[in-house]
Amino acid sequence: MKTISTKSIGILGTGSCLPEKVLSNSDLEQMVETSNEWILKRTGISERRILRDDEPAYKLGIEAAIRALDNANLQAGDIDLIILATETPDFMTPSSSCIVQGAIGAVNATAFDINAACTGFIYGLVTAQQFIANGMFKHALIIGCEGLSKIIDWKDRNTCVLFGDGAGAVVLGEVEEGSGILNSFLGSDGTAGMNITIPNLYLDIAEKEKRVNGKLNSIWMDGTEVFKFAVKAMSSATVKVLEDLGMSVEDLDYIFPHQANTRIIDGAIKKLGVSDEKLHYIIQKYGNISSASIPVALDEANRAGKFKKGDKMVLVGFGGGLTWGSIAVKWAK
Secondary structure: OEEOOOOOEEEEEEEEEOOOOEEEHHHHHOOOOOOHHHHHHHHOOOEEEOOOOOOOOHHHHHHHHHHHHHHHOOOHHHOOEEEEEOOOOOOOOOOHHHHHHHHHOOOOOEEEEEOOHHHHHHHHHHHHHHHHHOOOOOOEEEEEEEEHHHHOOOOOHHHHOOEOEEEEEEEEEEOOOOOEEEEEEEEEOHHHHHHEEOOOOOOOHHHHHHOOOOOOOOOEEOHHHHHHHHHHHHHHHHHHHHHOOOOOHHHOOEEEEOOOOHHHHHHHHHHHOOOHHHEOOOHHHHOEOHHHHHHHHHHHHHHOOOOOOOOEEEEEEEEOOOEEEEEEEEOOO
16 A cells, blocks of 8 residues: 655654663674674674663663654654554553653653554554644654564574664654655565564464474564565565655665665665665664664664755665555655
């Protein structure tokens, strides 16, 4: 499906927060049978940020939200809607979004969580855009917040080297006409959903057999199938969201993909025929932080002064579900 809004709605501010604890490839060499060279070759990751055992992921979401509000020059009371994307909530209830709402004092906001795995931030941004476009809300806070280290099997070298923790956030609202979100595209394929699984309240025999080390609530994925899906999804979603606007990748100043693996990104940009100079890489220092990867990368680029008014970019995500999606943006600030 795709959406094209007649009201100009864009990003007013960005924020992010990463845990202080760093887990390097050298650290992983002491924990599991792997090597720095093996990890770098297969993933491009040198280190990742990890929550302490006594530290909840929602604290990262709170700080990212506060920083995004500050960057947007808004107060918590100005926010009407909070959407938090996560596949690793600290509680099933209360939702992480409600925890953030209470912590920052967003007393006027409706709050709910969504789970579209690594595509969650894209789904959240599109959902918030619709609420603002129809006049129900004025300002929305969209957060990607993950504590993936808590669902890792640290004996499984195929997954434990990939993931990290973190949170990123943006504030969405009306912007100058012709700027902001220009178009969006969402997709899902539940028939292939079991290629990435994180059990919760139910675990069948097949899922138990996948987790040979006994950690039954850990993440599992079919790496080969996910790789093929991700390269295709990233490239096709980027092309699709631009085609509807009569644009091509040559018109873009930046592409912000979900960063799961440098080989996936390299494969996709090769298919697209673009230079990696249009990308802002964070995977080497943070790993795969799922729904937080795009907003964290956006915030880093924004605070580094990379953007100028009128810059055109595509945000594109892909992940469990299976899900994928893309958003074309003209920077409004």
